[in-house]
Amino acid sequence: MNKILSLIYSLGHLILAGMEWVLLGWAIRLYRQSSSLAMIVLPIVLASISYDNLILGIGSFIGEGELLKNLSMVRFLIHYLVVPLFIVVGVELAHRAGAKWANSVVRILSWFVAFTLAGIDVSTHYIGLDLVPVRFAGMLRYTVAQVSGPPIITIVVNIFMLLIGIGLWFRIKWPWLFVGTLVALIGNGIPSSVVGTLAGSASEFVMAFSLLLTEECSQFLGKQIESLETKKIEAVIPK
Structure with missing residues (x-):
């Protein structure tokens, strides 16, 4: 039974890894269409x-040892460095949606906040990190030996994105960023010791998908506004 569950969990993570590269291609296409800064940062996150x-998916195939442990150390480092970049993406999407508070100062400040949070996470959680092998439903991964508490910075980032999602919902009648972020907040809040890592990873995919949908919506609305302005100008200028 454990072998079957391990295969399901491993394949689930590998499928998510592949689908996230599809999203990455989508983000690059959206950037080429609009030069949106959010679509430069989001591919890094994806x-x-x-x-x-990928590492979670192949852990059981690699097996316990230094190789998987070192790959997992890189996995944790990247996580601590990259998660705060969601703040930059959120501010940029709010700016593109026309939110007045997302001005040039706030956009620059978002980078400072993201790098500060990343620095805090690395200094407090990564330095001296001790990983131990753990199996859930037969799937092998390396995780923190002693968890000191909930992932505060991840939760803070999710709440920040949730507030931006609420703002976009009211501003442009677009609820999907809020929905995607809420799913991520719930997914990250469920202990992996209870349900494994697949739920949290899937919720992060949903959040990334909602960010891309939001950018697609912003570009569509932008084109509509541009088209209406062009028609107004053509109506005023005599032929």
Whole structure:
């Protein structure tokens, strides 16, 4: 039974890793269409969570040892460095949606906050990190030996994105960023010791998908506004 569950969990993570590269391609296409800064940062995030899922997916095949442990150390480092970048993506999407608070100062400040949070996470959690092998439903992964508490910075980032999602919901009648972020918040809040890592990883995929949908919506609305303005100008200028 454990072998079957291990295969399901491993394949689930590998499928997510592949789907996140599809999202990465989508993000690059959206960037080429609009030069959106959010679509420069989001591919970095997508590549990192794809790596996360890849290592989780192949852990049982590699087996316990230094190789998997070192790959897992990289996985944790990337996680601590990249998760705060969601703040930059959120602020950029709010700016593109026309939120007045997302001005140039706030956009620059978002980078400072993201790097500060990443630095805090690395200094407090990564330095001196001790990983131990753990099996859930037969799937092998390396995780923190002693968890000191909930992932505060991840939760803070999710709450920040949730607030941006609420703002976009009211501003442009677009609820899907809020929905995607809420799913991520719930998924990250469920202890992996109870349900494994697949739920949290899937919820991060949903959040990334909602970010891309939001950018697609922003571009569509932008084109509509541009088209209406062009028609108004053509109506005023005599032929």
